[in-house]
Amino acid sequence: MATIKEVAAKSGLSPTTVSRVINNHPYVDDAKRKKVMQAMEDLGYVPNSSARRLRGQRTNTIAVIISRIVNPFFSHLVDAMELIAGEKGYQLILCDSRLDKDRELRHLELLKAKQVDGIILASLQNEWKAIEPFTKYGPVISCNEYDTNAQMPVIRCDQVYGGYIATKHLIEKGHTKIAYAGGADRIQLTRDRKTGVFKALKEHGLSIPEEWMFPSFYGIEDGKNIFQRIYAMENRPTAIFAGGDEVAAGIIQEAKRFNYRIPEDLAVIGYDNQPIADLINPGITTIEQPMKLMGTRAMEMMVDMIAYNRKVTYKKEILPLQLVVRQST
Amino acid sequence: MATIKEVAAKSGLSPTTVSRVINNHPYVDDAKRKKVMQAMEDLGYVPNSSARRLRGQRTNTIAVIISRIVNPFFSHLVDAMELIAGEKGYQLILCDSRLDKDRELRHLELLKAKQVDGIILASLQNEWKAIEPFTKYGPVISCNEYDTNAQMPVIRCDQVYGGYIATKHLIEKGHTKIAYAGGADRIQLTRDRKTGVFKALKEHGLSIPEEWMFPSFYGIEDGKNIFQRIYAMENRPTAIFAGGDEVAAGIIQEAKRFNYRIPEDLAVIGYDNQPIADLINPGITTIEQPMKLMGTRAMEMMVDMIAYNRKVTYKKEILPLQLVVRQST
DNA sequence: AAGGAATATGAAACGCATTATAAATCAGGA
DNA sequence: TCCTGATTTATAATGCGTTTCATATTCCTT
Incomplete structure (x- = not known):
């Protein structure tokens, strides 16, 4: 409801200074910083996410596309991703391809509209040819699923x-x-x-x-x-x-x-x-299959790619698999 | 990359007209509409989601807070919600409270920052007193979990x-x-x-x-x-x-x-x-417990509340429960 | 004491699409 | 012919933070 302008008015300072306080910039007088904080508190002010996104060209949101959330494999994968995303200050958009090519492509559009900063593909219904065009809009990595001739980073098992x-x-x-x-x-x-x-x-x-x-x-x-x-x-x-x-x-x-x-x-x-x-x-x-580890590494890699403006050229990461012997053999 | 201005320039029209084409407004000459579409196509233009959100004061995003995605109960709930959200044109942000009060509250902040249009609470670690303040920022409904003295709509079982x-x-x-x-x-x-x-x-x-x-x-x-x-x-x-x-x-x-x-x-x-x-x-x-139904109804209700600017005064919806007899009794 | 760096603050521009306002064109009715 | 209303398009304002640029102080340094 309240805007940065109102906070500025209430604290007798400019929006610039308020913005500095919000973003922990140095060069703000301590007394004034406190005044601003008080004004924000009084007005119950919270910066508008849309405005920040527009100006900052960052969404702090990552999408993960899986093929079936009710499959425990994926729910564990997503669980690990959600945890890391939260720690790194990102929101997670859950997209379920439901094993459908078109749904998967529709979800990839999020990147074009700059609605997310990156996409983790744990569903791979489409060929690389169909996915490749999206990669110029932002980082796309695959997790678990893969396609050997795809030119994207991948976290997977052997x-x-x-x-x-x-x-x-x-x-x-x-x-x-x-x-x-x-x-x-x-x-x-x-x-x-x-x-x-x-x-x-x-x-x-x-x-x-x-x-x-x-x-x-x-x-x-x-x-x-x-x-x-x-x-x-x-x-x-x-x-x-x-x-x-x-x-x-x-x-x-x-x-x-x-x-x-x-x-x-x-x-x-x-x-x-x-x-x-x-x-x-x-x-x-x-x-x-180390689902937790895969989810964790994929999210960490994605966050890194976004931070370093995807100049990071991770190639692929292959995680260990192991036999667990029980009574069925 | 391309903006509406560039599309306007390329098609020799104003941003207003381009916007009208994008949003299917009437009162656009057919020939010009085609020109605009061609220009958008050529430039690979997709409207910037952040700008639309800021201007439209809508995010087309809904958050669902659950307590543990690896619990099949919740993954089925989320599965149903994701499906309906997609049909209605919304994105779904997955928030896991991990049974933690503070995490849950932190997720509720999304509403204050106007990062989502509404929140479905399928986790309820906090008391109504702690949640109530958020409801003035947008629709909040609870699903499955509930608190009898909470003044929010609820979809649940008896x-x-x-x-x-x-x-x-x-x-x-x-x-x-x-x-x-x-x-x-x-x-x-x-x-x-x-x-x-x-x-x-x-x-x-x-x-x-x-x-x-x-x-x-x-x-x-x-x-x-x-x-x-x-x-x-x-x-x-x-x-x-x-x-x-x-x-x-x-x-x-x-x-x-x-x-x-x-x-x-x-x-x-x-x-x-x-x-x-x-x-x-x-x-x-x-x-x-009818998880699919609960998820579906909760999402439908949320979408309705957003559409009608939460003037809808749904109270509560109680869904059927039934005994399934197998061999353990 | 003078020059330069570090600190502190504000005005205005900017990001990008939508919308309010204004204006122009055209059809139909009196 | 003149007027009203529908149709079509453009300019400018708007939403709200962040960032650039300019300006003003204060603090060192030699």
């Missing part, structure tokens, strides 16, 4: 390695009949995981028959379906690599319903190490 | 009823030795649930010894602790009301580790009907 150690673990447990249930192949992250899986298999002279490949499956229901399909087979796998703990959980739940023993009849390995992995019985052996 | 039907269910299953694990009593929602619990008990001449009251427990770990404490007792309850599915899940997991049979040795009822409730074994009997 998915090839993740697929590799998961499969290696199954092989070491004596399995040779391994099935694969991953996400869509159009996503590089998924492709890389698959590469890791096959790398491990190859090293041991193994492979996966077409019948045991289940692409594009995500949720618990999908997991249940997968088990149904396996159950109907004549030649069944003895182990399965699932590209997510939710899918793994679905497989396990359904398997139990059919009195299939886990891991004796079917070993299941998940991915992400989400809370459910430790909750269901048997616990899911899985690949832990 | 928690007394929830506690009542949950407990009634346990009693109908033949239990008389019922324990209670809720949240902090300083939260009205929790107090009301407790009131419902005791109402049902009283109707059957039952009560809960002090020893079986576990206040202020929230997560899975808390649930595990609670079981430990029960297990160490001489006189153990045969059923427990947990104020959240996570706590219920923790209790169940730990109980299983000690070969306690659920529900034979200990019946457990949760609250929220979160995904885990259906995932773990045995499935958790719980009280379903």
Whole structure:
């Protein structure tokens, strides 16, 4: 309600001086500083954010685009980002692409309108070609998801390695009949995981028959379906690599319903190490992704890029992945 | 980069006309409208959001304050809000109070600085007295959480009823030795649930010894602790009301580790009907809260209040709760 | 004591789009 | 033909802090 002018009038000083007080500039007489503070207090004055943004060409706001906030993986990622953003004095705009290309692009427009200082992409439905034009309006970095030929900084994990150690673990447990249930192949992250899986298999002279490949499956229901399909087979796998703990959980739940023993009849390995992995019985052996760390680093990097006017040329940061062994394998 | 002036120059018209084109005002010659559109296209012009905010005194941004985004209850709530906000042309700022009073108040400051048009409070760590001063700066409504003597609109569920039907269910299953694990009593929602619990008990001449009251427990770990404490007792309850599915899940997991049979040795009822409730074994009997609906209605109400300049005097909206029976009772 | 740096303050310009006001043009009615 | 009202466009004011520039003091330094 009150403006800087009114504060100036009330304290008998100019708007300039009031502004100096607000922004902790030096060169303000102590007595006058106190007068201004008193006037601000009396009027309940708070600087208008829109005016500051317009003048300062900064919004102190960062957008994060994820694909599904109800996925615990993303909520943990966002949780870490929100914490750091707050510490650094930024607001966080939450944008959910809902796995939709156009929604994702619409959210990127925030940068053009200078409504945010930067965007963290933890959803990557579009190709680099579609995203690249936005990068000239401000910093854009990707987090978790990635695209090798994209020219943007990225914080992610080594998915090839993740697929590799998961499969290696199954092989070491004596399995040779391994099935694969991953996400869509159009996503590089998924492709890389698959590469890791096959790398491990190859090293041991193994492979996966077409019948045991289940692409594009995500949720618990999908997991249940997968088990149904396996159950109907004549030649069944003895182990399965699932590209997510939710899918793994679905497989396990359904398997139990059919009195299939886990891991004796079917070993299941998940991915992400989400809370459910430790909750269901048997616990899911899985690949832990450092979501907190990823969110933290991504936000820190973004804040740095904004501060240094994106002259910082971070390339990429690859965070560690590790196997968490529970009872499902 | 480009401003409205440059567009005006390029199209040989005034900023006013360009503005009219942008805002679809009538009274613009068709030929000129096209010229302007062409110029905007050529320059890749997008109106500066900060300038529009300053001039229009509107931000098209709404903040939602929740207490813990990693709690599936809140992520579903936020998911619904984000969807509606997007449909109505608003951005959503995510604020996590992390169960901290001061953090919550700091987030409320967004309204004073006119950084948002309104705030949805799905976290309520502060008393009405502390929140009330903010309401004169813009619409504030509460969602899920509430405070009966707060003078603000609210979208919530009938928690007394929830506690009542949950407990009634346990009693109908033949239990008389019922324990209670809720949240902090300083939260009205929790107090009301407790009131419902005791109402049902009283109707059957039952009560809960002090020893079986576990206040202020929230997560899975808390649930595990609670079981430990029960297990160490001489006189153990045969059923427990947990104020959240996570706590219920923790209790169940730990109980299983000690070969306690659920529900034979200990019946457990949760609250929220979160995904885990259906995932773990045995499935958790719980009280379903309509999170999607709550989020949707809260956002719709907020948008309406902003549109009608909060002359709308919505009072409160109470949404249905219902018992979902699974195997844990 | 004189010159220069450091300190202190205000007037005015600026960031960028919207809007109020004014003015010009044109159609239709008396 | 003159007047009224609808249509079209432009100039200037506005929203509200921050920053530049100019000016005035005070404090050192040699």
